[in-house]
Amino acid sequence: MKAIVCTKYGPPEVLQLKEVEKPTPRKNEVCIKNFATAVTGSDVLIRGADMPIIMGLMFRLMIGFTKPRKPILGLVFAGEIESVGKDVKRFKKGDQVYGFTGFSFGTYAEYICIPEEESKRGCLAMKPSNMSYEESAAAAYGGVLAPYFLEKGNIQKGQKVLIYGASGAIGTTSVQLVKNLGAEVTGICSTKNIELVKSLGADEIIDYTKEDFASRGEQYDFILDAVPNGKIDRKKLKAQCKKALSPNGIYTSIDDGSPKLKAEYLVHLNELIEAERFKAVIDKTYPLEEIVEAHRYVDSGHKKGNVVITLEQKKET
Numbered sequence: 001m002k003a004i005v006c007t008k009y010g011p012p013e014v015l016q017l018k019e020v021e022k023p024t025p026r027k028n029e030v031c032i033k034n035f036a037t038a039v040t041g042s043d044v045l046i047r048g049a050d051m052p053i054i055m056g057l058m059f060r061l062m063i064g065f066t067k068p069r070k071p072i073l074g075l076v077f078a079g080e081i082e083s084v085g086k087d088v089k090r091f092k093k094g095d096q097v098y099g100f101t102g103f104s105f106g107t108y109a110e111y112i113c114i115p116e117e118e119s120k121r122g123c124l125a126m127k128p129s130n131m132s133y134e135e136s137a138a139a140a141y142g143g144v145l146a147p148y149f150l151e152k153g154n155i156q157k158g159q160k161v162l163i164y165g166a167s168g169a170i171g172t173t174s175v176q177l178v179k180n181l182g183a184e185v186t187g188i189c190s191t192k193n194i195e196l197v198k199s200l201g202a203d204e205i206i207d208y209t210k211e212d213f214a215s216r217g218e219q220y221d222f223i224l225d226a227v228p229n230g231k232i233d234r235k236k237l238k239a240q241c242k243k244a245l246s247p248n249g250i251y252t253s254i255d256d257g258s259p260k261l262k263a264e265y266l267v268h269l270n271e272l273i274e275a276e277r278f279k280a281v282i283d284k285t286y287p288l289e290e291i292v293e294a295h296r297y298v299d300s301g302h303k304k305g306n307v308v309i310t311l312e313q314k315k316e317t
């Protein structure tokens with residue numbers, strides 16, 4: 001099968017299109033014919049491995065010293081089940097699914113094997129019936145990560161929530177999930193993304209290039225800092241956010257903790273998507289062969305929502 005292999009850590013050019021062996025599902029796994037994936041913030045972080053020394057050492061211990069031990073990167077997928085292991089109960093051949101592979105990576109490939117039950121190796125759910133494979137792959141990254149971070153806020157109807165980094169993959173998902181909870185959302189992004197964040201339902205937008213949100217004197221019940229690692233002075237931002245919290249308010253950053261990969265997050269997302277209360281935000285779409293170009297674009301740190309990769313055997317619903 002065709003796959004993109006990460007030959008070493010470095011710039012986008014370390015990614016190479018290769019012919020590799022097709023995986024075979026273990027008894028508890030499904031094998032998925034993959035039609036779409038996405039280049040996520042996590043993928044570019046792993047490919048580059050450009051981190052401060054202590055964090056970099058820990059990362060290399062976990063992922064691999066000179067190159068990833070699992071050389072096919074990619075975290076999200078949307079496709080059709082081609083075969084199932086003998087113990088698989090919840091899914092069958094032909095099911096249209098989407099999901100997140102976690103520490104298994106491997107979604108920059110035509111086929112993926114993943115356990116049917118959620119674990120550190122990922123989670124999967126039936127694909128929303130009213131979304132394409134591309135939209136489903138785009139929705140999966142924020143769809144698994146945003147609810148994990150938002151749960152920390154125990155957000156209630158009518159509360160005031162601030163999403164800093166509202167135009168990214170986790171940010172665009174969070175704005176919509178928080179609106180669906182009945183809270184009042186303020187989104188922070190740069191000038192070019194104001195219309196996008198407004199279109200997702202944000203009640204207020206703050207342009208961080210023109211205004212310091214902390215000097216507004218507003219107080220929020222929950223603040224999600226959804227700006228990726230290394231793009232901002234996190235310590236300074238955290239101090240500013242804490243100043244803008246109500247007395248019992250909660251702050252969390254997308255770099256706090258290790259997210260649990262829960263299939264129930266995707267099942268809930270399906271309900272919202274099918275009720276047309278959530279939409280996937282796609283900035284650009286590239287074929288698998290142009291993955292280097294897609295990584296260059298995501299490296300800029302200013303994608304809007306998601307960057308999707310389509311695979312050759314794309315099949316529409």
Ligand SMILES: NC(=O)c1ccc[n+]([C@@H]2O[C@H](COP(=O)([O-])OP(=O)(O)OC[C@H]3O[C@@H](n4cnc5c(N)ncnc54)[C@H](OP(=O)(O)O)[C@@H]3O)[C@@H](O)[C@H]2O)c1
Binds near residue numbers: 190
């Ligand atoms: N805790 C974990 O284990 C874990 C797991 C997975 C992911 N993550 C984190 O999640 C990240 C990926 O998130 P994502 O895909 O949502 O990122 P993304 O799509 O690249 O979104 C970036 C957001 O940050 C904003 N931004 C960028 N630079 C900024 C700056 N200097 N000041 C203010 N805002 C800025 C962007 O707004 P504008 O474009 O409008 O500037 C955009 O809204 C990873 O890099 C990692 O840090 C953590």
